[in-house]
Amino acid sequence: MHLTEPPDGTPDDAARLEQRHRALDEDHRVCDAIAALPDGAVMHAWVTRFALLADPTRLTLLLCIHAAGEICVSDLAVAAGLKDTTTSQALRLLRAQGLVATRRAGRVVRYRLADETVHALLHEVVAEPARL
Structure with a gap:
């Protein structure tokens, strides 16, 4: 299943979709944290x-x-x-x-x-x- 595919409605699909959303949210936070760091000087x-x-x-x-x-x-x-x-x-x-x-x-x-x-x-x- 790709990230953009809708779940089939099973509990396992819903759980996997929720995990992916959490992972994307965490990726976004990581990117925000990295972007906030100043350059080396x-x-x-x-x-x-x-x-x-x-x-x-x-x-x-x-x-x-x-x-x-x-x-x-x-x-x-x-x-x-x-x-x-x-x-x-x-x-x-x-x-x-x-x-x-x-x-x-x-x-x-x-x-x-x-x-x-x-x-x-x-x-x-x-x-x-x-x-x-």
Whole structure:
């Protein structure tokens, strides 16, 4: 029997037809899932973002910057409870990946969030911590 053939009316035919409909529905879901995946470069960019956010030190710094707006390294270190050198190293990595940007005012360098998507994600984390 082909997929387009009508069943003969027997219970076995009805069961086979139901199985085929379920299989087609599952095939459709598989195709939808595959179509939703980004290309390799976009996937790599998201993996990098999530890896940066997965580190407690970097996430703490990002949350502090999110709350403070522009903030210098020494103030950020105090807020996060970290050493200046630890803070600077983490900020260097966040800056290299485009999550934060700097503005120099004389000798003082202030950091701010530069990635709008991460900014929006942090906003959601702060606004709804119980959802996590």
